[in-house]
Amino acid sequence: MKARLAITALVALLIFCAGYAALFIAPDEATMHAIQRIFYFHVASWNAMFCAFFVAFYASVAYLVTGKRKWDALGVSGVEVGVICCTIGLITGPLWARPVWGIWWTWDAKLTSTFILWLLFIAYLLLRGLVEDPEKKASLSAIFAIFASLDIPLVYLANRLWRTQHPQPVIAGGQGSGLDPVMSKVLLLCLFAIFCVMILVLVDRYRLELLRNEAAELKFEIESRGLDAAEGATTPALQKGGL
């Protein structure tokens, strides 16, 4: 418990430092000025989202291979945290785009792909809510998560072939790309900070799911024992009555 508190405090400190660095230490961007600073969190939340969805994909495959419930718990945690990161990215993106591009939203390859990604994993959460049987819920949602993950590269490829407007990758994106050294250090710090927040929330969500599973099992056991006890109580009485 103490260790967890310490880790949470550490991550809180880290995110504070990252926020400070992004707002005050990073140099002003030449054309976009202060608006550009949202980029440190926008990129970092995408990065965290991809990690979370990768965890979900891996856990879904592992669940189908091993059949262990803990993988299902990890899968749903990964999707939930990924959807949150995705939502943050989808909100910070338009906030930046409005002053820079002059529009809130455009049907560009990256934007559209992410929107579809968001819709797919919202559908995953809906599916889980609508299936009663826990075993079925686990295996069907794992199958859906795998299909959705396979779809993501296809969505991106299709949109890429179709049209694109998003800024090209600034890091390792070919000629003319590259960041100011201070900027890239701040970005790295932000990437790491948001990643740690994501992992922290993911681990807590995973624990919560395990506890929920345990609670559901215990409840089921109590109910079945309660029925046994009730039957045990009534049967002798019936026998007596019969005698």
Add this chain to the structure above:
Amino acid sequence: MTTARAAAIVLGKELRLEFRTRELLTATVIFALVVVVLFSFAFDPTAAESRRYGPGLLWIAFLFAGSLMLNPSFAREQNNETLDALRMAPISSFAILLGKILANLIFMSLAELVLVPVFAVLYNLSLAGIVWRLILVLVLGTLGLTVTGTVFSAVSAHARMRELLLPLLLLPLLTPLLIAAVESTAGLFAEQPALDRTWLAFLAGFDIVFLTASWLLCDHLLEE
């Protein structure tokens, strides 16, 4: 029994079941027609505009109709608990899935066979000279739709509100297919009809990816 033979038997059963009433086919065709007609009210396209928007509309109608038509594929088995009987048969679960995919492919293709000429008449598009290439695009696109749709029909069959859930699961997943199918159909309806090989390869790739995934996952999909 080989998988192919078993799948053929499941396919035969699906066809027999459908052609007793033909209710699914009729409903699908009528539904797609309603979408096509509503579109003309909503946008009132001129001849040039129909050429531009027509392919998109056609595929939207197919996708919506498919997401409704594919629902009974497993829901019907669920209602009568006949899926347990099917599973007890000494055949692989992929044979069951494949039989159903093929049956749905045939149903969808039959519906398209009626819809495409009607659509061409209503929107003044000429099919002359592009029939075979159009059929190729339709088959590849419809295969992708039926593979994913049949798998998700088995998924949503276990859920509450399954009629609503299936389109929610299926339609976002089909966006790459929609883009590729619309782009290649638009190429055929253009002034100079041409088939874009990139999009055709993309459609084939989509089919292969999800057919393989269904083959790998079908045991988990149909287990009790």
